[in-house]
Amino acid sequence: MQAATQATLDFLKLYWAPLLCGVVIVAVLPLIVGYIVLVERKLMADMQARLGPMRVGPHGLLQPIADAVKLLIKEDIIPDDADKLVFWLAPVFSVGAALLAIAGLAFGPAFQIAQDLNIGILFVVGISALGIFGIVLGGWASNSHYSLMGALRSSAQLVSYETAAGMALVCGLLFAGTLNIKSIVAAQGTQGVWFGFLAPVAFFTYLVASIAETNRAPFDLPEAESELVAGYMTEFSGFRWSLYFLAEYTNMIVVASVATTLFLGGWLRPFANVRWLNFLDYLPPLLMMGIAGYCVLRMPKQPTRVQQMFMLAVAGLCLVVAMVLAAPVLLPFVKPSLKEAVAPFYAGIHGGFWFIFKVSAYLYFFMWLRFTIPRYRFDQLMRLGWHFLIPLSIINVLVVGVALIVGSYFNLQGWALLLATTPAAIVALVAALAILSIDQKKQARQAGTAATDFYAG
Amino acid sequence: MPNQYLPVLIYAALVIAFPAVTLIAAKLIRPTSTNVGAKLKPYECGIPPEGDARRRYSVRFYIIAMMFVIFDVETMFLIPWAILYKGWVAAHMGLFALTSMLVFLGILLVGYLWLYKKGALEWA
Numbered sequence: 001m002q003a004a005t006q007a008t009l010d011f012l013k014l015y016w017a018p019l020l021c022g023v024v025i026v027a028v029l030p031l032i033v034g035y036i037v038l039v040e041r042k043l044m045a046d047m048q049a050r051l052g053p054m055r056v057g058p059h060g061l062l063q064p065i066a067d068a069v070k071l072l073i074k075e076d077i078i079p080d081d082a083d084k085l086v087f088w089l090a091p092v093f094s095v096g097a098a099l100l101a102i103a104g105l106a107f108g109p110a111f112q113i114a115q116d117l118n119i120g121i122l123f124v125v126g127i128s129a130l131g132i133f134g135i136v137l138g139g140w141a142s143n144s145h146y147s148l149m150g151a152l153r154s155s156a157q158l159v160s161y162e163t164a165a166g167m168a169l170v171c172g173l174l175f176a177g178t179l180n181i182k183s184i185v186a187a188q189g190t191q192g193v194w195f196g197f198l199a200p201v202a203f204f205t206y207l208v209a210s211i212a213e214t215n216r217a218p219f220d221l222p223e224a225e226s227e228l229v230a231g232y233m234t235e236f237s238g239f240r241w242s243l244y245f246l247a248e249y250t251n252m253i254v255v256a257s258v259a260t261t262l263f264l265g266g267w268l269r270p271f272a273n274v275r276w277l278n279f280l281d282y283l284p285p286l287l288m289m290g291i292a293g294y295c296v297l298r299m300p301k302q303p304t305r306v307q308q309m310f311m312l313a314v315a316g317l318c319l320v321v322a323m324v325l326a327a328p329v330l331l332p333f334v335k336p337s338l339k340e341a342v343a344p345f346y347a348g349i350h351g352g353f354w355f356i357f358k359v360s361a362y363l364y365f366f367m368w369l370r371f372t373i374p375r376y377r378f379d380q381l382m383r384l385g386w387h388f389l390i391p392l393s394i395i396n397v398l399v400v401g402v403a404l405i406v407g408s409y410f411n412l413q414g415w416a417l418l419l420a421t422t423p424a425a426i427v428a429l430v431a432a433l434a435i436l437s438i439d440q441k442k443q444a445r446q447a448g449t450a451a452t453d454f455y456a457g
Numbered sequence: 458m459p460n461q462y463l464p465v466l467i468y469a470a471l472v473i474a475f476p477a478v479t480l481i482a483a484k485l486i487r488p489t490s491t492n493v494g495a496k497l498k499p500y501e502c503g504i505p506p507e508g509d510a511r512r513r514y515s516v517r518f519y520i521i522a523m524m525f526v527i528f529d530v531e532t533m534f535l536i537p538w539a540i541l542y543k544g545w546v547a548a549h550m551g552l553f554a555l556t557s558m559l560v561f562l563g564i565l566l567v568g569y570l571w572l573y574k575k576g577a578l579e580w581a
Binding site (some may be wrong): 015018019022023025026071072073074075076077078079080081082091092095096099100103104113114115116117118122140142143144145146147148149152155156159160162163166167169170171173174175177178179229234235238239240243378379382383386387390391394397398401402404405408 | 472
């Protein structure tokens with residue numbers, strides 16, 4: 001008995017941090033996803049000159065919780081002809097893969113479940129790609145035409161863009177020289193420049209491919225409402241449906257985090273090595289203070305007392321976050337001897353802030369695209385993938401390789417490496433555009449002869 | 458050295474537990490459903506569904522899947538090359554590393570061109 005307790009204690013001593021991270025993620029992520037949905041609806045409303053959710057809580061702030069409760073108590077329907085077991089397992093598989101992929105990600109120097117996983121980014125990409133099984137199985141199991149079509153489309157789309165995304169990652173890895181997530185971010189710190197600047201074409205390719213992989217508009221063909229009702233989710237209802245939803249948004253967070261880690265400097269502050277820009281450290285607490293102040297300002301305008309209290313609570317929360325962010329920056333001024341002791345807290349807290357900030361910016365871009373660009377047709381989507389993005393990414397890998405040789409020949413470091421990589425990016429873009437124009441000419445020649453197949457997919 | 462994958466395994470158990478627990482909780486909370494009319498039939502815009510959904514579908518999906526295998530394996534081979542490339546460049550062997558990858562990519566490029574000519578990359 002004692003030996004068992006001792007073993008447990010030893011185990012906890014070794015793994016308390018990853019375990020805590022895991023519990024926090026599983027507990028908090030559904031809530032975060034709910035609020036991402038709320039932000040998306042609010043943004044959509046703003047861009048369409050509406051108000052969006054306003055009823056539940058002040059400015060609809062409690063809407064996600066109401067939605068979750070609604071989904072929990074909804075009637076559960078499994079179609080007669082469905083394959084019951086697969087129907088049960090498919091959403092679980094989807095959400096499991098999406099959540100498990102987070103294990104490899106680092107939301108800051110300390111906040112990581114699988115500490116120092118040496119295949120880091122490969123693990124994340126590999127596990128998150130497994131989510132497609134959940135979609136295909138769910139679509140097949142529901143035995144509905146819409147579901148099957150959506151699942152097939154989804155798999156074809158994911159498979160097509162996986163290659164382009166993989167090539168873009170290879171491009172980033174050329175600069176990093178490692179797969180370990182912490183080392184990738186550290187490499188961007190020591191080189192002083194984010195890989196997004198060094199490999200802009202790869203970043204662009206990854207951006208487009210990640211939108212397609214998460215089935216987001218303008219590439220949301222698998223769940224195109226006007227064509228396929230809801231795609232692979234058509235027959236799913238209640239909490240099963242919300243598991244799919246959770247998986248989709250978690251996947252968005254995962255691709256945004258991968259892009260942030262590899263191309264946007266992870267948890268590094270912008271220009272982390274530039275001494276005179278150190279005032280940027282005051283930005284996060286000031287931002288949170290600003291939000292808190294705004295909430296207090298809006299408080300008297302709320303119609304009922306409960307809503308006023310809630311607004312005040314939100315302001316208080318923002319103030320606490322601001323204080324936590326300000327403490328590691330301001331404490332060394334008060335007591336210079338604390339500088340060393342505070343350093344890891346500074347790295348952890350501010351690193352986390354910048355990482356979340358960058359991921360949010362990436363997600364905001366996703367949403368912005370969704371409300372701006374109309375949906376693609378399926379053959380257009382496939383053409384974009386196979387005729388443009390894949391050749392572009394392959395050419396890009398090669399020219400970046402050449403640029404690295406040139407850079408090493410002239411001994412270019414940090415920002416100076418841009419002198420070699422920018423022409424490379426231009427060469428890659430011109431080459432891919434040339435391929436595209438040849439392709440389009442060929443298309444125009446064929447257009448007169450071939451009959452359109454409206455039932456193609 | 459602590460095992461790197463042990464936390465992942467424990468986290469995987471947590472991840473599986475999450476949907477299991479919520480699904481069971483939902484089962485306890487929600488009202489029992491009643492089967493009325495065609496409620497349990499697949500949705501097809503309000504009319505009775507036309508036959509079984511598991512029919513044959515377009516061969517293009519199979520072609521895409523096959524091409525994916527080729528190109529994804531290519532990416533897999535590129536990743537170790539990309540990791541080691543900086544070291545090779547630093548050792549002034551960059552051109553050797555690049556040309557060896559060029560040969561590999563060249564073979565695949567011929568395949569890509571052939572697929573392109575055959576029209577395998579066309580959807581409609």
